[in-house]
Amino acid sequence: MSRYREIATAIEKDIIEKKYVDKLPEQFYLADKYHTSRVTIVHALKLLSQKHLIKTVKGHGTYILSKEIPNIFLNSGTSENDGFTKHINGSGVVSSHIISFQTRKPTHDEACALNISPKEQVYDIIRQRLLDNHSAKLEYTVMPVTRIPGLNRDILHRSIYSYIQDNLGLKIGKDDRIIAADKADAYDMQYLNCRSDDPVLCVKQNAYLEDGTPFEISESRNRYDRGVLTVNNS
Known part of the structure; x- marks a missing residue:
């Protein structure tokens, strides 16, 4: 580095x-x-x-300008009352924790990518994913409030995409992704338990509705040794 x-x-x-x-x-x-x-x-x-x-x-x-991020203590006694939700997939027990959820005005680059006015509000979301109670991924998400109205913590604990399709009646289209290796930063060390020289798989994504309207900018940072990344080109 x-x-x-x-x-x-x-x-x-x-x-x-x-x-x-x-x-x-x-x-x-x-x-x-x-x-x-x-x-x-x-x-x-x-x-x-x-x-x-x-x-x-x-x-x-x-x-x-950084957000206030609370300390997270990970142990086998973590429950939904601590802000975690859990479900089971083929890889094991996956837990989700909301680190930060707020609204703010977009940066210049965000406004351009989302095709919105700089005066509009966006959701600013940071979530942590755990696999079998071990930190596996950090997710940073930005969405326009007017385009995806009504997001709350309960929805974030479940599936934003299901809410968009089932509750808002919007159809999700294609996305553009950039996948690259990166060195762990301070957030990775704090929330993914990485060392400073650990590699992190970084996936940046711009997602669009079926009509081509952009609705999400996201970045996920994945520990190299927990979980796998599947890319579907269909």
Whole structure:
């Protein structure tokens, strides 16, 4: 992993652990802390900005935009009352946990990808999947509120796609996917129990209704050693 990526991961971990609140320290402080140049720090901050964790305002500093994410304690006694739901498939017992669910305005790239106004609201969803009570996948999902109205936590615990088809009467069409290997970031280390040098399978997807209307941007980050990925080209 390149030096600036290592630093970005370290800063992201500090944000999650609330060592930095509201704002990051000045760039010269970070350069001194990580024994590197300000150019490397700029590259690291750019990565965090691309993940919508921070925003640099010229002349005012770098502000933290990350969501408040609670700690998750995984054990065999986890139940639906703890925010987990479970079902059984061919691979074992699959559990789902909602880490974060909120609405907000889209970023410029999200508005373009979803073909919506920057003033519209989108759902911002982070879910954790467990296989036999072991962390297996993180899912990040963004959907337009006006296009997929009525989402709530109960629906998220079941199936969003079933709700779209059965309750909203919309037909789901094709999707575009990009599949790539990546190094674990701070969220992966926190919620997938990855080590910093563990590989993660990253799947980015843009999904469309049958008429071609985009309704979802998503990214799933999968542990390399739990579960399999099946791609259906039909």
